[in-house]
Amino acid sequence: MRLATLEVNGSSTAAVEVNGLFVSLPAADVGALLKQPDWRQVVEAHLADEPAVSVRDADYRAVIPAPSKVLCCGHNYSEHIRELGRELPPFPTLFAKFADTLTGPYAELVLDGESTEIDWEAELAVVVGAEVYKCTPEEASAAIAGYTVANDVSMRDWQRRTLQWLQGKAFDASTPLGPVLVTADECSPESGLAITCTVNGEVVQEGCTSTLVFDAAALISYISTFTVLRPGDVVLTGTPGGVGMARKPPRFLADGDVLVTAIEGIGELRNRVRMPVREPVLN
Amino acid sequence: MRLATLEVNGSSTAAVEVNGLFVSLPAADVGALLKQPDWRQVVEAHLADEPAVSVRDADYRAVIPAPSKVLCCGHNYSEHIRELGRELPPFPTLFAKFADTLTGPYAELVLDGESTEIDWEAELAVVVGAEVYKCTPEEASAAIAGYTVANDVSMRDWQRRTLQWLQGKAFDASTPLGPVLVTADECSPESGLAITCTVNGEVVQEGCTSTLVFDAAALISYISTFTVLRPGDVVLTGTPGGVGMARKPPRFLADGDVLVTAIEGIGELRNRVRMPVREPVLN
Incomplete structure (x- = not known):
C-alpha cells in the first residue's frame, strides 16, 4: 500500500x-x-x-506532518565511510529534528538568508507503525509501518558553529518528507534500493540502501533502548556520499536550484530552493 | 504566581x-x-x-509534562568555562530532548542498568509563554512565561559513544522538571539566583544564574532564528561546574542516591536514583 x-x-x-x-x-x-x-x-x-x-x-x-519524535542517524552508509578511509562505527550517531522541520515533498524550501551553506542529504526514512520500547531488531522489524523519502537539508555553517549539529538541522520547513509511505510488505530496503539526489538534473549522490551500517530495524531497536517509539514516529537513516560540503571545492545550494531526491520503488521529492534577497538597508 | x-x-x-x-x-x-x-x-x-x-x-x-519542543544549551556558565581555561563561546551549543525525557520533581529516576555513568546537571529551565519566531532578545524576554528547575541527568557512557550527545540525554523519564513554574514577573535569573545540586546531602554543584553566557532571552531569540517556539516549550539553560564526569576520579550516581537540585526563589527537585539489579541468567 x-x-x-x-x-x-x-x-x-x-x-x-x-x-x-x-x-x-x-x-x-x-x-x-x-x-x-x-x-x-x-x-x-x-x-x-x-x-x-x-x-x-x-x-x-509531508507524509507524516506531525510526528512526536524524529530521530536521524549520521555516518551510516558503509561505502561512503570506507571511501573516507574510516572504520565502521560501533554505535549509530543520533540527533533529533522537530516536527516543524518537516515540509511537503514538492514544497519550496524557503530559506531566509541566515545560511549561505545549504547542503543536501538524500535519506531513506522509516516510519514506526506500533509502539516499541527496548525491543529486539526482530520486534523492531515487525513494528515498521513502511518507508518514505527525506532530504535532511543541512545548514552547514550553523551545523559547524558548535559541536552539536542540531541548529544546522532544525530550520523550520527544511526537510521534505514523502511523497508516499510504502508499507513494509511492499518495500525492502535491506535488499537494496537505489537512492539518488540530483541538483538541477546533475546527479550529486548515488547510493544503495543495502549498504546501511545500521538498517531500519537495527536503528529502531537501538533507539528503543532509551526511548519509546510510537506509531508515526520517523527515523532518518543517514545519507550516502556526495554531499556538497565534502566536494572540492565545496558546493552549496543557490536560489532557484531544484533538488530531486529519489528512492527506487518509493518515489521522489522535488523541491526548489528559494533564498529571498534581503532588501539593502539605505541610510 | x-x-x-x-x-x-x-x-x-x-x-x-x-x-x-x-x-x-x-x-x-x-x-x-x-x-x-x-x-x-x-x-x-x-x-x-x-x-x-x-x-x-x-x-x-513534570510542571510541563508534554512540551512540543525541549531544547538544551551546553557550556553556558562563564565561571565554569573560565575555570576550564576556555574562551567564552560565540554561539550556544544546542541539542534536543523529547517530552518523554521529562519526569516529576520528586519522581524516582529508574535507570535500567544500560548506563553505568549516570551524572547530574542542575539547570535553570525557561518556559515560553507566547509564540515567537525570529524575535529579538527584547521580544523573547516579553514572551517568557517563567522559570523552573531541571536536572539534565546524563548517561555519560552513552553521550560519549558518538559525537552527538542526544542518546546520553534522552533516556525516558530521566530529566526531572519542576516543582513549580514561577512567572517571570516574580523571578529574575539575570540578577543572580543561586543554583545548587547535592548528592546525599553533599554539595556537588554551586553556581549563580547571573553568570550565564547566553541568558534566557538570548537563547530564545537565537533558537527562534531557525524554529518557532510556542507556549509551553522549554529551554534548559546549561549547568555550572561540578559535574561528576569532570571530577578526578570521575563520580557517578549509584542505586539509592538522592539528588537534590535547587534554585533560589523557585524551589527544589528531590529524586532518588533506582538502578534495578538485573536477574542473573541461569543456564
Missing part, C-alpha cells in the same frame, strides 16, 4: 493510492492513521471506495 | 499556589494553561477559589 497525506478542499486527509489515483481515508494524516491499531484493515476497507481522485503536486503535505 | 501540574484524584490539572496550598485551574497541565492566550487572567480569576488543597510530593508531575 502507498499512503499519502493530502490537502483536499482545504483540509488534510490521509489517502491510499489506487492505480495512480487517491482514495481518502478516515484520518487527518498518515500519522493519525497509524495511531489506529487496525490501520491496515482500515486502509483495505477503503481500497475500492469512490471517488478516487487525481492529485497535483501542491496537494501533497 | 507559582504554577504546578498536579495529579489530583487520578487526573492531571494545572494549579496555582496560594499560601502553600494549591487551587486547581481549568487546564490539564501548565503547558495546556499557557496555550490559552489570556492565561494570566485565567490564573488571577482563580486565585481566591476554594478549595485550596495541600499536596504531597507524589502528586507533582
